[in-house]
Amino acid sequence: MAPNDSAETNGGTRGTAAGRRKAARYIVPVAVAGVAAATIGLVPALASSGDPDLPKISAQELIEKIAASDTEQLSGTVKISTDLGIPSLGGLAGSFAPGGAGGDGGKGGSSADPQERMTELASGTHTLRIAADGPDKQRLSILDNASEYSLIHNGDQVWAYDSKSDQAYHATGKQAGKDAGRDAGKKSGHPVPEGVPTTPKALAEQVLKAAGPTTSVTVDGTAQVAGRDAYKLVVKPKQSGSTIGSVTVAVDAESGVPLKFTLLPAAGGKAVVDAGFTEVDFGKPDASLFTFTPPKGTEVTEADDAKAQHKADKxxxxxxxxxxxxxxxxxxxxxxxxxxxxxxxxxxxxxxxxxxxxxxxxxxxxxxxxxxxxxxxxxxxxxxxxxxxxxxxxxxxxxxxxxxxxxxxxxxxxxxxxxxxxxxx
Missing domain, CATH: 3.30.310 (TATA-Binding Protein)
Structure with a gap:
């Protein structure tokens, strides 16, 4: 096991200093139903098969390793469990989605609209399959018992498809880039609305950007996640009054890619967010994963139409x-x-x-x-x-x-x- 090492952040960590003093994004919890996924994201239950023996590394070096990671190709399965302690959003979210329950209600909304579907990640447990091949090709699928919701970004095209309702959402050009979350992190591998983190890497980057003099960062041993050797980076508030107890990021020892993200509340109990891979492959994904043609009979909503509907129904x-x-x-x-x-x-x-x-x-x-x-x-x-x-x-x-x-x-x-x-x- 790697010896423990620690570092108190002082604003000097390269690659993260610019964002450290920026306050986190704030939302009124009544709007959590629509925005919490954008602040929090996902969660996985990951298997561990013992702590590997890895070379010593400092907290500073591990943060820099994450920042320097240039991995752009990967595929795998992420398990997500989010427990915000709020009532189920299922029925309520549907009631206030554009078009009312079911996402359409005869008003032109779509159950495939990413702005609506990503809210379901704010509660419960979900299984995702993700794939990325550079900044312009990503795919994310939310798996259900008998259906699948997929979001595919390929160049200037974004498609989203809900197999349960047989509805699709389509965006092109600048709108596609925005919906793909390109501005939120080109290497995060999450073709979702801007600001919605859907990988342990995206979650870890948000936390590290907020770190500063009020934060304690340590390396707390090692772990094995999805068959990969990893270091455990632990981030804790030094102040009282926060609802956050600690954040643990399991960082791939070879590539520097965060493999697991766990946020524990200060009040104790189960994790609020526990996101990570159960399977991961850093090879080039199959090109067919990033292509999509709507099945015959699919109802397709164009992004411009969806945007107009959002304005009509807040x-x-x-x-x-x-x-x-x-x-x-x-x-x-x-x-x-x-x-x-x-x-x-x-x-x-x-x-x-x-x-x-x-x-x-x-x-x-x-x-x-x-x-x-x-x-x-x-x-x-x-x-x-x-x-x-x-x-x-x-x-x-x-x-x-x-x-x-x-x-x-x-x-x-x-x-x-x-x-x-x-x-x-």
Whole structure:
């Protein structure tokens, strides 16, 4: 077993310094149903057959090994289990998807639209098959008992196909590049909407970009993942008040590719996210994996049509005034209606919603009964110097929405949110 080694991050690690002081993307947990997959991603249960004996490596060297990894070809199976501690999103997500339940509802939506389908990774256990051959060819498939959802990126073309509904989604040119997540990481191998991490590598990169003086990073021995020898990089907050206990990344000893990602909550219990490979091959995937022709009779939705439908039906964003992705998390901290309180793992975003209105209620007729049930299951009423409000909680991200329309959100405890609201009053 490799001897333990540690390093406290100080902003000097090459390849990660630029993003370390950027606050993480913040979202109101009522919008977790639509966005949590973008912040969190996937999860796998991986077999281990003993700890290999590997040469000593420092935390600094291992981080640099990840950053320097130039692996662009791989294929394999990823098992995903996400436990945010929120109600099942199945029925609710469908109800607020464009077109209503089932994704169409006669309104032109598609069950194959990646923006809708990726939300299912925010809860439960899923098996994925992935393949990548450079920055312009990737494939991701979500396997079900009797169906498969596949997302294929090849050059300027993106196809998504849902075998259960026999519906397809198609994007070309600039729209295809955006939907393929090309700007979110060319080597991540995830042809999905921008910002949605679907591999251990993409997840690890997000965590390491957020690391800084408030973070402890150590090398904690070795492991074997998917038949590969790996080092275990452990990242922990040095601050109190965070809901994150630790993040462990199993890094392939030969290639530097993260093979497994496990996020444990500070409160203990099972992992919130445990993502990794059960099988992996770094050889060139078969070219046929990146081609797709819709089967005869398939209903095809073009990206431009889907974009227009999204504008016509804002979905979960309608539950909170101004709670769309661009206003609650899609923009950089420091935007006109957002400021950041604190730093590092305990940072909290203070967001002033347009119109400074509080949470709509069933009594006012603004919220469907199913949505109100979802909100009630998440929320705790709180009071303080700031007045009163509701804390929406998950096992990772919590948010306080005050009755006068301010939102405090972060990967922090309820007490930390109340304290931040009081200090801002």
């Amino acid at each position: 979905g979960l964003g309608d539950l909170i005034p101004g709670a769309d992705a661009a206003q609650l998390g899609g923009g950089e901290p420091g935007a006109k209606n957002t400021k950041v309180i604190g730093e590092g793992w305990s940072a909290i975003a203070e967001i002033t919603t347009p119109g400074a209105t509080g949470l709509p209620s069933k009594a006012s007729g603004d919220v469907p009964a199913e949505a109100q049930q979802f909100l009630d299951a998440l929320g705790d009423k709180v009071t303080g110097k700031f007045g009163s409000g509701t804390v929406f909680k998950t096992r990772l991200v919590n948010a306080l929405m005050t009755d006068d329309g301010k939102v405090y959100v972060g990967a922090v405890t309820k007490d930390a949110l109340v304290k931040a609201a009081n200090s801002a009053s």
